[in-house]
Amino acid sequence: MAFLVSGQLAFRRCLLMCNSRYAVQILGLLMATAVSAEDTSRLRDVDLEKRANGMLAMLSYAMTPDLTSSSLSINDNSAGNPSLAMTQMGGGATLSKDTPLYLEGALAYSRYDPRFVATDGEQTQTIPVKWNSISATGGVGWDFPLTDELALRPIFNFAAGYLTSDINAARLFINRRFDRDIQFLDNGHMTAVGLGGALMLDLERVRPEYELDVELRYSYMNLRNVGGKNDIGGQAIADSVNLYSRWRAPTGLMALQRPLRYVLEFSHSEYLGDQRGVLGFDRLSSVGVGLELDSSAYDVFITRTRLVVRHVMGDHVSGVSVGLACSF
Structure with a gap:
């Protein structure tokens, strides 16, 4: 299972290469303000409600528990190499068989460095913007x-996220009249909250020769923008189906007075809601291989440490991720 019954904390980082041009354009125009008719400088194709919905769909990758996509790093050379990076640390546990209360939680950090295009009808200006977000997700099952x-x-899930933006030194090259149009980008912000749930089938088989964990999970979360400098609305529905499996067996070697295990993993996620296509793919799969150290022979808090290297693949997407997990 993705989170051990005894408890687990996991940190994952994934690097993907994506061919999608519109993925970064959604970010690039989100925080822009509308321009009055008399202004000659205007932002191209501004639709604030649509951009807010797009941003919430992007945030949902970090705010929805999903091993395959919880950590992403995307670079798009075809669109000036703007980047998107998401990293998540999370964990979950069932208290005991006598008290089968399940708790899960995750913290995620996102870094966006997109570009948006402004024009006065004759000339265009590409403006880099730097956005940072932090989000927290919890679950009770x-x-x-x-x-x-x-x-x-x-499982009942709840989430909250905060995003803030600033403009880098490129804004110094824009005239004062244009600055009034983009002032919301400078220290702009968005606050998002989400409520939802999940239904999971969890198979856990433990044998002396091997350990098998299989999870089938459907997740749903409704995300809304609840705060912002211009009171921009926004809503995104994140629902997905995820299949996760892990096989662990002894290698025949000993480490820390316990068998050293090898680990094989497979995960597949199908995105059904507003996440679908927002980064240029509808589904992601990953296969992984790694090693697991058992430290239970010693009087330490951490009983197992697992390092897994994964190959991630999807529509127009491929990459490598490294995961580190600790059980206690």
Whole structure:
């Protein structure tokens, strides 16, 4: 299972190369303000509500528990190499078989460095913008055992995120009249909250020869913009189906007085809501291989440490990720 019954913290970072041009354009125009009719300088193709919805869809990748896409780094050379990076640290645990309360949580940081285009009808100006966001996601669930190895787990999820923007030194080259049009980009912000839930089938099989974990999860979250300098509305529905499996078995070697295990992983996510296509792909898959150290022979808080290298693939997307997880 993605999160061990005894508990787990995981840190993941993924590097992807994406061919999608519009993925960064959604970000580039989100925080722009409308321009009055008498102004000659105007932002190109501004639709604030649409851009806000696009930003919420982007944030949903970091705010929705999903191993395949919780951490992404995208560079698009075809659009001036603007970048998007998301990193998440999360964990979850079921308290015990006698008290099958399940708790999960995650913190995510996102860094956006997009470009947007402004024009006065004759000349265009590409303006780099730097945005940073932080988000937190929590979940409360309950395990209903179907067999000794299979459980049904409904989960209630909640999330909150905050994004702030600034303009780099390129704004110094824009005239004073144009500055009035883009002042919201300078120290602009957006606050998003989300409520939703998930339904998970969790198979956990433990044998002396191997350990098998399989999860099938449907996640749903409704994200809304609840604050911003210009009171821009915005809404995004993030729903996805994820299949995750992990196989662990001894390598025949010993480390820390315990068997050293090899790890094989597979994960596939299908995006059904506003996430679908916003980064140029509708689905992501990953395969991984790694090693796991068992430190339970010692009086330490961490009982297992696992390092996994994954190959991530999808529509027009491929890359490599490295995951580090600790069980306790």
